[in-house]
Amino acid sequence: MTLTASFAVSMLVLIVLGFTALLASDVLKAESSGWRDYTERAAQTEELRVRLKERHAxxxxxxxxxxxxxxxxxxxxxxxxxxxxxxxxxxxxxxxxxxxxxxxxxxxxxxxxxxxxxxxxxxxxxxxxxxxxxxxxxxxxxxxxxxxxxxxxxxxxxxxxxxxxxxxxxxxxxxxxxxxxxxxxxxxxxxxxxxxxxxxxxxxxxxxxxxxxxxxxxxxxxxxxxxx
The missing domain is CATH 3.40.30.10 (Glutaredoxin)
Structure with missing residues (x-):
């Protein structure tokens, strides 16, 4: 393999690794955001149930x-x-x-x-x-x-x-x-x-x-x- 070809392969590997890391980061952010949305909705639902009991009449x-x-x-x-x-x-x-x-x-x-x-x-x-x-x-x-x-x-x-x-x-x-x-x-x-x-x-x-x-x-x- 020539020096130029070796350099190209190395750069390709770095790009793939960088993209994979970026993708993993995005997935983690999405999961974190989704979990946060879920917990907020759950808290709102529980709060509503409490209010329903308090103001049932x-x-x-x-x-x-x-x-x-x-x-x-x-x-x-x-x-x-x-x-x-x-x-x-x-x-x-x-x-x-x-x-x-x-x-x-x-x-x-x-x-x-x-x-x-x-x-x-x-x-x-x-x-x-x-x-x-x-x-x-x-x-x-x-x-x-x-x-x-x-x-x-x-x-x-x-x-x-x-x-x-x-x-x-x-x-x-x-x-x-x-x-x-x-x-x-x-x-x-x-x-x-x-x-x-x-x-x-x-x-x-x-x-x-x-x-x-x-x-x-x-x-x-x-x-x-x-x-x-």
Whole structure:
């Protein structure tokens, strides 16, 4: 082997060794980063479970939160939602189908207006409609609206479903109604809810839109845990 060829081979070996060392370093960094992400997620999950226990009654049994389905159901599904959230609108028929198909399911509505003043007005209006025994009908109509939800559209929808709009406007300003919305917002903040829809079923949180099969799977798992 000539001197030039020997030098070339040596350089190739050094390059390969250097690349191997660099690759190993990258792998170690990736593993370290992955482990760190895993431990952070595990810590966040454990923290959420603690908060769920601490605020269980506020989540699942607040009398200011409307309910549907079976009030004595063995499984409770809690939904945090905003009327201007397109994913919440898409989730509404899925939640309704899950409720209608399950005689043992209790549904709890958590008004969670995070998308502006129109959402807050609609949330207060929805809670105020309970005084006229129209919550579920009004809620469904708000969720079925295709445009922006604001004060004007909310009152139009209220009139369409047969609410006394003048009474509703008075009841919207009821401090009890306003306080209920504020409690929901504070509760969601404490539970690290940053988007809608968000669901609680059993001891689990489900973030975002899921299909009916997945929703029923979460409910079935919660029921299994209740039976243990």
């Amino acid at each position: 506020e989540i699942f049994a607040d009398p200011a939160s409307p309910i549907a389905g079976n009030p004595e159901g063995d499984v409770t599904l809690v939904q945090f939602f905003d009327y201007n959230c397109s994913y919440c609108r898409a989730a509404a028929p899925i939640v309704r189908q899950a409720k209608d198909a399950d005689a043992g399911l209790k549904l709890v509505y958590k008004e969670f207006p995070i998308l502006g003043s129109g959402s807050r007005f609609a949330a207060q209006a929805a809670l105020a409609s309970r005084k006229q025994d129209k919550y579920e009908e009004f809620h469904s109509a708000l969720m079925g609206h295709s445009g922006a939800i604001n004060e004007s559209s909310t009152l139009d929808i209220a009139e369409r479903v047969g609410l006394d709009v003048h009474q509703l406007q008075r009841d919207i300003q009821d401090p009890v109604v306003m306080a209920a919305v504020e409690r929901n917002l504070a509760l969601g903040l404490d539970l690290r809810i940053t988007g809608t829809p968000s669901f609680f079923v059993g001891d689990e949180i489900v973030r975002g839109l899921v299909d009916l099969q997945a929703m029923q799977g979460f409910i079935a798992e919660a029921r299994r845990q209740v039976g243990e």
